[in-house]
Amino acid sequence: MKYWQLITSIVLSIFVFLMPLPVQAASSSSVTRSILNAVGGEDFSGKNLIRAEFTSVTLKNANFTNADLRGAIFNGVLLDGANLHGSDFSSGIAYISRFKNVDLSDAVLNDTNMLRSTFDNVEVTGADFTNALLDIQQLKKLCINASGTNSKTGVSTRESLGCP
Template identity: 45%
Template sequence: MKLRQLAAFLLALTIFILPRAAQAQSKYYAPPLSFSNAELTRRDFSGQILRSAEFSNANMDLTNFSKADLRGAIMSASVMTQANLHGANLTNAMIDQVKFTNADLSDAILVETILLRSTFDGVNITGADFTDSIMDGAQIKELCGKASGVNSQTGVDTRDSLGCR
């Protein structure tokens, strides 16, 4: 478990911290949107470009992120009960300690995403692509029990992306 945590830290450092430090030195740098600690229940972010946006400690129950571009977003320690993430692109996102109870992650792209300590009770992952995501064994086992379909954008089989046997 410690090796996996070290890998998650190094990935976070590479993806989130170092690029932002370099951007901060540029005169054209625009800070990412921040919705940290926000009450976002029932908000509609469908189809929006929210790259590198921060949603830490946010309540996103029933929030619509369908087909949103959330690449590099940070959603740590948030609640996403019944959230709609159908077709959302969450590549390189940090989604640790998020409660996805009854959420729709169908056809979502979660490539190289950190999902440690997130829960997936009743989640729909049909066609989701989890290629190279960082999860613990229990999460993978749970998701393999409900995995099916092929992602319409990447062409990757959900079971293959999770490494299901």
């Protein structure tokens, strides 16, 4: 009887370790899920959107004025004409997103990762970018018109961007 148990456990072990298991690959857009299927013009002003996820959506002319976006994720999002005035996007991620004609004035973007995102004609007066990660080309674009001091943090926009 002891030999039977030993043989069975060996055969079972060989079967488990030598049989390949199926593997599934996933892209970042299939791993994360967006909170909505937006097309633009949505009003998120003053909303609590902590850790909200926006993936591969168009948020044209969306209003995020004074929204709480701490830890939010914008992955592959088009934010053309969006208003993020006074929003708190601290510790957030904006990866491969487009900020075109966007109002970031008086926004708090501390510790936000915005690598591979583009910024065209963006208003940054009073925005606080302390410890934010930006591509050097985009940083230079933002420094051209950077001015003012953030009303919540008291930090100069030019200083937070590290502008010369």
